[in-house]
Amino acid sequence: MTGRTWSLWSREFDSPLLLASGTAGFGLELMEMGCLEGVAAVISKATTLRPRKGNPPPRIVETRFGLLNSVGLANPGVEDVVTRVLPEASALPVPLIVNVAGETVQEFASVVERLETSPVPFGYEINVSCPNVSEGGVAFGASPSTVERVSRLVGQTSSRPFSVKLTPNEGSITESALAAQEGGAGAVTVCNTFLGMTVDWRTGLIPLERKVGGYSSPALLPLTVARVHLTCQVVDIPVLASGGVSRPEDVLELLAAGASMVQVGTWLMRRPWSGTELRDGILELLENLSP
Amino acid sequence: MTLDRETLVLEREELSPGIFRLTLSAEEDFLREAGPGRFVQVEVSPEPFPLVRRPFTVNRADAGSFRIVFEVKGRGTDKLSRLSEGTRLRVLGPLGRGYRMLPGRWLLIGGGMGAAGFPCLAERIDCGLILLGASSGSRLLEVGGFSNMCITEDGSSGARGLVTDLLDRVRWDDFFNVALCGPVAMMKAVVRRLPDAILEATQVSAEARMGCGWGACEGCSIPASGGGYLKCCSDGPVVPAASIDWDLWEGV
Numbered sequence: 001m002t003g004r005t006w007s008l009w010s011r012e013f014d015s016p017l018l019l020a021s022g023t024a025g026f027g028l029e030l031m032e033m034g035c036l037e038g039v040a041a042v043i044s045k046a047t048t049l050r051p052r053k054g055n056p057p058p059r060i061v062e063t064r065f066g067l068l069n070s071v072g073l074a075n076p077g078v079e080d081v082v083t084r085v086l087p088e089a090s091a092l093p094v095p096l097i098v099n100v101a102g103e104t105v106q107e108f109a110s111v112v113e114r115l116e117t118s119p120v121p122f123g124y125e126i127n128v129s130c131p132n133v134s135e136g137g138v139a140f141g142a143s144p145s146t147v148e149r150v151s152r153l154v155g156q157t158s159s160r161p162f163s164v165k166l167t168p169n170e171g172s173i174t175e176s177a178l179a180a181q182e183g184g185a186g187a188v189t190v191c192n193t194f195l196g197m198t199v200d201w202r203t204g205l206i207p208l209e210r211k212v213g214g215y216s217s218p219a220l221l222p223l224t225v226a227r228v229h230l231t232c233q234v235v236d237i238p239v240l241a242s243g244g245v246s247r248p249e250d251v252l253e254l255l256a257a258g259a260s261m262v263q264v265g266t267w268l269m270r271r272p273w274s275g276t277e278l279r280d281g282i283l284e285l286l287e288n289l290s291p
Numbered sequence: 292m293t294l295d296r297e298t299l300v301l302e303r304e305e306l307s308p309g310i311f312r313l314t315l316s317a318e319e320d321f322l323r324e325a326g327p328g329r330f331v332q333v334e335v336s337p338e339p340f341p342l343v344r345r346p347f348t349v350n351r352a353d354a355g356s357f358r359i360v361f362e363v364k365g366r367g368t369d370k371l372s373r374l375s376e377g378t379r380l381r382v383l384g385p386l387g388r389g390y391r392m393l394p395g396r397w398l399l400i401g402g403g404m405g406a407a408g409f410p411c412l413a414e415r416i417d418c419g420l421i422l423l424g425a426s427s428g429s430r431l432l433e434v435g436g437f438s439n440m441c442i443t444e445d446g447s448s449g450a451r452g453l454v455t456d457l458l459d460r461v462r463w464d465d466f467f468n469v470a471l472c473g474p475v476a477m478m479k480a481v482v483r484r485l486p487d488a489i490l491e492a493t494q495v496s497a498e499a500r501m502g503c504g505w506g507a508c509e510g511c512s513i514p515a516s517g518g519g520y521l522k523c524c525s526d527g528p529v530v531p532a533a534s535i536d537w538d539l540w541e542g543v
Contacts, residue, residue, distance in 0.1 A: 022508065022509075023502075023503070023507060023508055024507050025506060025507035025508075029505050029506045029507050029525070030505075030507070033292075033293050033505065045507075045509070053518070053519040053520060054509060054512065054520060056512075056514070056539070057499060057500070057511075057512045057513065057514075057520070057541070058499075058500050058543070059500075059509065059510045059511075059512055060343075060500045060501070060502050060508075060510035060511070061500065062341065062342055062343060062500075064340070064366075065340055065342075066342060067342050067343060067502075069502070069508075069510060071508070071509050071510065074509045074512070074520070217342065218339045218342075219339075246339055266342065266343075268503075269343055269502045269503040269504075269507075269508055269510075270334065270342065270343050270344055271295070272295065272383070272503070272505060273295055
């Protein structure tokens with residue numbers, strides 16, 4: 001079934017795969033390793049108005065069936081991103097969607113305003129759902145009225161389409177998705193990591209400094225499938241699925257549940273050639289399906 | 292080139308209880324680039340869990356194969372220790388920045404498994420002396436063919452004490468370079484006692500809990516002396532001792 005295409009924001013792709021924010025940097029390392037074949041677009045690490053050094057180590061703890069992370073939006077700030085990183089990223093063989101985070105509604109718009117001066121971004125992903133920061137994180141994205149205000153302000157500032165990345169942790173994801181659509185978002189990302197924590201029961205020690213982190217795992221797939229399905233019932237804009245993908249079958253399942261495109265994140269850390277492996281896998285599965 | 296390679300477990304040896312050495316098949320291009328201090332990310336199992344890969348320094352690279360040495364610490368190393376010869380294993384690498392191969396005589400200081408990368412290094416430099424410390428003799432990774440001075444916490448091999456106790460016996464004027472690798476507490480104690488001129492010539496092979504291993508996820512941060520963090524996987528794992536904020540670094 002060659003010739004199969006998927007589309008996002010009026011652009012056709014020969015793959016439905018996006019690389020999830022935070023797991024691919026700005027795509028530069030993957031480009032250097034030759035890992036971007038089969039990838040529709042890279043979603044960058046979060047970019048904030050000012051540089052953020054991120055949370056103290058350890059930032060990653062593997063648990064029995066998943067991974068907790070607490071990176072804390074480490075990034076060099078939008079000025080450095082625009083002047084140094086994006087010119088390098090213009091060499092990427094695929095489009096770059098820049099993930100944007102802020103501590104206030106206005107800050108999201110300020111970051112986007114600066115990014116608008118660069119010709120590089122294909123679009124934006126507005127991160128109103130980071131579980132690892134004290135300002136602008138989960139609680140922020142759980143309020144539909146805040147989500148709508150952020151979407152509206154970003155929409156007024158941006159000439160480019162954007163997706164709003166929603167939280168599964170608080171509030172109603174369908175209400176937030178509707179609010180994003182109402183505010184002018186061109187897509188919603190369903191969803192960010194789940195709030196998780198681990199404690200050493202012998203010592204009582206909690207390895208992450210902020211105690212809780214964002215939990216990801218192939219085992220989360222059904223949670224994403226459900227949220228994608230429910231969100232697709234209420235919005236008309238594309239739904240970008242994120243969470244639990246490790247096999248070609250997972251990608252096809254999320255597409256069948258209504259997703260327009262599918263992100264791969266934690267699995268990409270293990271398999272940097274995920275884009276190629278999963279795209280080839282789904283083409284083969286689809287080929288065997290058709291008579 | 293960094294590639295996700297399918298290697299073959301050629302040999303599995305238990306060097307002492309809980310410490311294993313795996314010999315893995317390797318192609319020429321890998322061996323050429325797997326310089327001292329660089330590492331590989333091993334996919335422990337084809338099953339989804341353990342989820343992320345586990346990083347190991349290259350212990351030694353020979354014709355057609357290379358070795359990793361590790362102590363069983365958790366689920367990943369436990370699984371690896373049980374692999375039988377002939378198993379296929381996916382290995383991403385070589386990754387990271389290794390030692391700067393500077394001229395002049397080297398002093399190597401290792402604690403426990405920290406010495407796992409020393410054989411690869413020692414044979415390519417002017418290695419004058421290797422100081423090794425471990426909890427007991429069975430935990431010492433001596434490097435054959437070189438001058439090893441050993442100390443153990445229980446006195447079962449060499450003197451009884453810590454590797455820092457050996458520093459008084461070093462004639463610092465003999466050395467131009469130092470390689471340091473071990474548990475963070477041990478490295479902190481060593482760094483505090485190094486003469487200033489030697490500290491400037493010290494390269495540290497660092498360790499951190501790692502996500503991707505290729506510079507993207509920012510999971511393996513180490514506090515940097517100038518503020519902010521180094522990425523263990525791509526700024527290192529070998530970094531100048533002076534680039535680390537030793538007060539803030541708590542290690543794995």
